[in-house]
Amino acid sequence: MRSIIGAMLAKRRPRLLLWGFMGTGKTTVGRLVAAARGVPFVDLDAMIETDVGKPLVELFASDGEAAFRKVEARILRTWLEREGPYLVALGGGALLDDDLRRAAKERTWVVALDAPASVLAGRLESEQTKRPLLAEPADLTLEERIEARLATRRTAYDDAHDKVDATGSRQSVVDAILRAWRPNAGT
Numbered sequence: 001m002r003s004i005i006g007a008m009l010a011k012r013r014p015r016l017l018l019w020g021f022m023g024t025g026k027t028t029v030g031r032l033v034a035a036a037r038g039v040p041f042v043d044l045d046a047m048i049e050t051d052v053g054k055p056l057v058e059l060f061a062s063d064g065e066a067a068f069r070k071v072e073a074r075i076l077r078t079w080l081e082r083e084g085p086y087l088v089a090l091g092g093g094a095l096l097d098d099d100l101r102r103a104a105k106e107r108t109w110v111v112a113l114d115a116p117a118s119v120l121a122g123r124l125e126s127e128q129t130k131r132p133l134l135a136e137p138a139d140l141t142l143e144e145r146i147e148a149r150l151a152t153r154r155t156a157y158d159d160a161h162d163k164v165d166a167t168g169s170r171q172s173v174v175d176a177i178l179r180a181w182r183p184n185a186g187t
Contacts, residue, residue, distance in 0.1 A: 015088075018088070021115070021150055024115050072094055
């Protein structure tokens with residue numbers, strides 16, 4: 001039933017928000033999906049860095065997560081009001097707010113990328129210093145920290161229009177996203 005409803009809604013939503021935990025490949029596969037569809041690609045984290053004039057790790061260090069989320073929500077709301085097709089790769093916590101997630105789902109097609117904590121830990125091992133949300137609690141392994149954060153986000157991720165397994169090859173993930181997001185179907 002979800003697939004039928006999802007396919008009907010996709011006809012009206014030529015804009016895609018690609019969401020999921022860090023390390024799922026949103027930016028990497030997002031660029032490929034956008035190119036395949038011929039739509040503009042935007043990375044929300046890059047837009048935030050441009051907006052605040054400093055890297056995200058510095059924003060987190062100086063102003064904290066709450067300030068980051070405020071800027072993130074403001075920029076995302078601006079994109080939600082735009083017309084025309086696009087693909088935005090979101091940060092992993094961008095749609096945790098229920099109201100913002102509801103607005104995003106009303107105006108765009110939201111696909112969540114999914115991978116187990118063990119896979120994500122392998123992908124993120126060398127990037128821990130660039131990812132402030134992976135630093136705590138320090139007494140846990142990276143995989144345990146990821147699993148703990150994933151546990152708090154699963155319900156929100158499950159609320160996306162569609163979910164795609166991000167553990168396969170890059171091309172298989174791209175193909176799965178393209179199948180999940182059919183912005184031109186029936187138009």
